[in-house]
Amino acid sequence: MTLFAEVRHASSAKTPLVLLHGFGAIGSGWAPVTGRLDDDQPLIVYDLPGHGSSLDAEGVGHAGVMAKAILEDLGRRGLSSLHLCGHSMGGAVASLVALKAADRVRSLTLLAPGGFGFEINHEALRRYAVAAEQGELATALAGMRAPGPVADRSGLERLAAARQAPGAVDRLLAILASFLIVRDGRTGQGTLPLRSFDGLGIPTRLLWGTADPILPDKQATTIWPNAVVTLVEGAGHMLIEEATEAVVTAIQSQL
Template sequence: MNETLYVSRTGEGAPPLVLLHGFAGTHRVWDGVRAALGGSPGVLAYDLPGHGGSLGFPEAGRAGPAAKAILADLEDRGIDRFHLAGHSFGGAIAALTAIGEPKRVLSLTLFAPGGFGPEINTPLLWRLAEAGNAADIRDCLTAMSGRRPLVAEGVVREAEAMRTAPGQLAMLRNVCGLIARDGRQGVISHEKLAALTMPVHVVWGALDTVLPARQAHDLPPHFVLHTFPHLGHMLPEEAPQEMAHILARALG
């Protein structure tokens, strides 16, 4: 398997926006957001280790090594400073990336990020890891979404196609076991988050069934919180226009 990180790059605007998807996704979860943002700025949307085009990348499922891998890849591309956004597991990786190299991150936007509290819906996460056909995937994504219309069939097809790669389902099970160890997730130090000085936006859906919205109740005072009463966990896919608006604000 290919031991490199896959990235989808569009636009040439600098500094670029780096996008990190959540568990069991790929860079394609950002398609609606990218379309809403238009041609500027430049965007790099990664497949995280163990997912999609980065299936064979080492140490898949651990947020810390993933953050270091993203930073190293950006450095190899000659990208010194960038805006950063992540959803769910990708949000945890984004936060650790900003903590690791704060001077390189111009803004940080976290959509229902992992690591902000120990609670996580482990049974639902395992259902998603085991879902291998369209019907099961659709049921999981619907359970993870809020009150917007049903999950788009294109999203379901993309998720199903991703799982056809040899070893992908086994890898998702492995990653799931690392994310939700003993029914809980790892927690990022509040002190380290509070020490971040770049603009930070945190977005949460009140109907999130994966990571409870109360995990956003004790944010550092300089973080900007955006809450959506009718959205669930799948924010980039449920409401791409709204999420793009928040990103545009972060980009300034």
């Protein structure tokens, strides 16, 4: 099965923006952001392997496996130039796509990306992975953001519907296990080869919430030179919802 992606405004002459969601999410979760972009901005919004409508697609696994699947799909679409934006696990995937295809990536925008340090709140991610009903998802998501307004109800409905698919929760648990490692008796995440990103020449912006309960904002200091780093005061991990305007501003500055 091939990857699912929602494609918008494909006839525009502008360079497409590719959006990669985080662990356990689905592509429609980008709606708060895409609704604020220019009407003629071409978009490719993926459901990552093992998620949503890509539940049975090839490429289920850690960020490296997913990056390979995304690159292959972009090749099938004939894209020779693109902008990339990824959140959390999708940020790790976007980083690896940029590393492997630097000549095709016009810009890279990362929202609290995975793989920038060992520490990760894997217990919260596991609670999120096994949540299938709207109430369970709302509770799990509350533990991933800073205190404040709850998630958009329509977004919760779409996410809950995706979790009802046979095997959806098991697939998420397998993906979670694929990027967690144990070191000195502690469980954390595998890390990206960050030194390899030096000198790519890709304009990069990094956003991170100072109250992120999943990935500590100190991991923002590991970004490569010449990247623009923005710490979003008081925001948690779910920047697409918690800091929509900051995310849109960062993306628009790259396009």
